[in-house]
Amino acid sequence: MPPVEIDASALPPLGMPPADFLRDYWQKRPLLIRNAFPGFVSPIEPEDLAGLACEEMALSRIVSHDRDRDHWRLRTGPFREDEFPGMPHQDWTLLVQDVDKWDADVAALLDCFDFLPRWRIDDIMVSFAAPGGSVGAHVDQYDVFLLQAQGRRRWQIDASESPSLTFRRDVELKLLQRFSPTHDWVLGPGDMLYLPPGVPHHGVAEDACLTFSVGMRAPSAAELLGDFVDTLAAEADEALRYRDPDLEPPRDPAEIDVAAMNRAVEALNMLRMNDPERLGDWFGRFITLYRSSGEVIAGENGRSRIEIEWDLQHGARLVRHPWSRMAWRKGGRGSRLYVNGHAIALPARAAARVANSRVLDGDDYAALGQAGQDCVFELYRTGHYHLQMDADGDDGGNGATWWPEDGSGQ
Template structure:
C-alpha cells in the first residue's frame, strides 16, 4: 500500500488543472514497485509500448522498442520508458490506487522510466495531467508557465519545445511527487541512476469525440436526419448564416439527448489507449465452476488497466467495460456501483453479488473473456 500525504480537497480546489505543485515527501518510506531489471524485461515484449531516448548535444534520439540489449547505450545520457506498466505488472496497481481520488475515466496509464545520469526526454508540453513520482535516485525537474511555446528548432513536427524560463526548479528524491497540468512545459534531467513513475490523466479531444460519434451512428445506422430550412439565401452562391447554424445544430442535438450521447461517452471513456494483458483461459468456466471457486474462498479481480464505468443519471442501468455495453436492468444501483468502484472482490462479496443473476452471468462472461480473473486469496 502507498499512503499519499496530500490535502486532496485543497489540491482539487487550488491546483488541479490550474497550476503545478511540488509535494516533497508525498509518499513516506516509498518503495519502488518494480526493479530496473524487471522494467527492462517488460521492454523486451513486442506487445508492450516502450522506447529509449538518447540525449545528445542539444538533441534527443528516440528508439522504439522492443529491446533485447542495453549495453550499447552505455552508462549515461539515456532513458528507458515503458508505457502502461499497470496493465502488465500487477504489483504496480497499489501505486495507481493512491491516486484514485480522481475518476477512473480520466486515468490513462502508469508509465515507468529508468534513467541514467544526464538522461531525459527534453523540454516538452503534454496535453494531459501528469503526476511524476520519484523512486530510487534523483532527478531535477524544471517547469515553465502555461504560455505559448515554440517547437524546438522551428520544427513543427517535433514534440520538443525551446528552452523556457522555469517557475519551478526542484530536485526530486525518493517519495517526492510533482504535479503538472496540461500546457505547462517541463523538462527532467537525471542526476543519479533513477526510477520514475508518471501517472497520467487525460480527457477526450474533439477529434476523439467526433470519431466515436461517427462510429456509433454508422454502426447503428443512426443519424439519418437532414437539415431543412424555411427560407433560402437570395444569391445562388451563398450559404446563409441561418443555414450554417441549422446544419451544425444537427450535431448539437446529439449532445442534448442523453439517450444518444450517454452510450457514446460510456463506450469512449471506458476504452484504453494501450493494449491490455487479457488472460483468457484455455477452457471456459461454467456457472457451477464459478460458484464452486467462490465457495472455496477465491476472490475475483480485474486485469490491470481495465475500466469499468457507470454514468451518473444514466438512462439505462448498465456498465461500460473496455468499450462494451453491459445492461443490468434488474440489478440494484448499489451493486452496479460496487462493480464499477472496486477493482477486487472478496469471495464473500462475490457470493453476495452472484445472488443477482445478471451479475453472476456478467462476472462469468468477463472471466471467460480474460478481463477478470479468479484470485487465490480473498481480495
C-alpha cells in the same frame, strides 16, 4: 497564493485534504510534494523495466541525447536483451508505458490516487534514466504526477503565465524551442511533482534513477467530436436526409444559396443527440475504450458457472484483467456498467461494486445479486476476469505480471 512546495510527511500523499488539493491546484498550478510517499521503496528494479521493454506487447522507447551536437534520438521497442549491457553510462532514458498493467505492485499505487475518478487515470509510465538522461524540455496536455522511485532527478518547470510553446523542428520529439524555468528542484525517492496541463517542464537524472509518471486521460475536443459524430452517423436513420419541399426556381442554378445552407443545417440538426441517456452511454463507452493500448481476449477456459461459483465459495477469487477498463453511471432509465466500450444495464449497487473492485471474492460475488452475478460470469467468459485459486497465492509481487500466460491475456 497557495504554496508551490509542501512537505507531506504528516498527511501523505498530498500533504492536505484531497478537497483542498482539487480546489487550489488541480488543473490550476503545479505543486512539489516532498515526502508524498515517505520511505518509498520502488516495487520494481531497473532490470525489471529492461526486461519488460523486451516484451513484444509492451510499449517502450529509448531517448538518447548527444550533448555536443544537441542531437536527440528516439528508438521504439521491443528491444533485445543484449542491448542494455552495452548502453552508454549517461544521457539516455528508457520509458515503458502501462507498467501498472504488467505488474500488480505498481498497479497498487493507483489506490493512493482514489481522490480522482478512476476512469480519468490512464496509466503509470516508468522511466529509467542513466545520469544526465532526459527526454528534453516539453509540455503535456494532461495532468501528471511524477513520483521519484529511485535515485535523484532534477526537475525544472516554467510556471509563468505565458510560457513559450514553440516547438523545435530539427528533432522528431516534440521539444520546446525555448525553455525559461521559474523553479528548479531535485527530487529524491518518495518526492512527487504534480503538473497541470500546459506547464513546460524538463527533467534530468542527477544519477541513475527510476521515475513513475501517473498520467491522466484527457481526450481532445477533436477526439470527442470525432467519436461522437461517428456514433451519430452509425446510429442514424437512413430516412433522415437533406430535404427541400419548399424549393423555388433558383435565380442561378449553380449557386448554393442561403436557403440551401439553412436546409443543410436542418439536416445536421436531425442528428443531434438531445437524449441525455444516449449521450451518457456514448461517453461511458468512449472513455472506457479511449487510449487503450491492450486488448482483452477470451481464453480457452471450459469451467462451468457452477464450478466457478463453487470455487468462489471455497477461497478462489476473480481477478480483473489489467486491460479491462470499467466505469459506471446512474441514469434516469437505470444504471449502466461500462466495460471497454460496452454498456451493460445493472442495478446501481452491483455496477458500483464491479467497477470499483479489481478483485472479487466469494462474499463480493454473493452480494452482487442475480443480475450482477450474470454480468460477472459473462465478463469472466469473455476474458475480463481470471479465476485465481487459493493455491495460486497473491496476484502480484516480486515484479511479476499479474495475468496468467494461458492465452487469455492480451
